[in-house]
Amino acid sequence: MIDFPTGKYEWSMIASQLPPEKTFRFQRFLRRFRLAYCFDGMKLHFLDQKTIDGYDALFSVFLSYSSYELLWSSISLFYGDESIKEERTKYSIINPTLASRLKQDKILEQFLHLEDKTHPLTQKVDQFFYSNNSDILPLIEAIKDKVMHGYFSIGGMKSDSREHSKDIWDSSRELLVLTEDIFHNFVLCET
Numbered sequence: 001m002i003d004f005p006t007g008k009y010e011w012s013m014i015a016s017q018l019p020p021e022k023t024f025r026f027q028r029f030l031r032r033f034r035l036a037y038c039f040d041g042m043k044l045h046f047l048d049q050k051t052i053d054g055y056d057a058l059f060s061v062f063l064s065y066s067s068y069e070l071l072w073s074s075i076s077l078f079y080g081d082e083s084i085k086e087e088r089t090k091y092s093i094i095n096p097t098l099a100s101r102l103k104q105d106k107i108l109e110q111f112l113h114l115e116d117k118t119h120p121l122t123q124k125v126d127q128f129f130y131s132n133n134s135d136i137l138p139l140i141e142a143i144k145d146k147v148m149h150g151y152f153s154i155g156g157m158k159s160d161s162r163e164h165s166k167d168i169w170d171s172s173r174e175l176l177v178l179t180e181d182i183f184h185n186f187v188l189c190e191t
Helices: 008-015 024-038 049-079 083-088 096-103 106-112 120-130 137-148 162-190
Strands: none
Touching: 008 024, 008 162, 024 049, 024 162, 049 083, 049 137, 049 162, 096 120, 096 162, 106 137, 106 162, 120 137, 137 162
16 A cells, blocks of 8 residues: 555544544645645547547546645644735745746637736736746646636647647646645645
């Protein structure tokens, strides 16, 4: 059996000595993280491989980002304060190579164009596409929002390249690395 994320064993030692209300969300996080980490695609019938690759990438983003959100929710509940919200804003995923490839994807840029220019996520996505910023985290969040609200589909993206899906998939993997690091650091602070 695979034992991850890093720090899971140490967390179980900490959790065994805490009341359940401090630990129940962490169990949800650990299950979602494991699912996101082990996800290797869906088995779909009657669709071409390009479409399947696209949906695999989108679902991977959903799993990875929801794992990230569950971790922050768990940490916030654990500490019982609002200071965690500010701490969360300090994290980013800087990957200039991947960011460059994503910025060249004009279909993705157009699709992620959000109408509400005052929304903070819209401003971060615009900053990603229209500056030398290489933080892909806001882009992952925007993709997750579009997927979860039903606006984002491979058909709607009209994507013709496997690279497009691969870049989205790679973004979700980067987020899992960040999420695991945050969890491990949290556990280190508590041991």
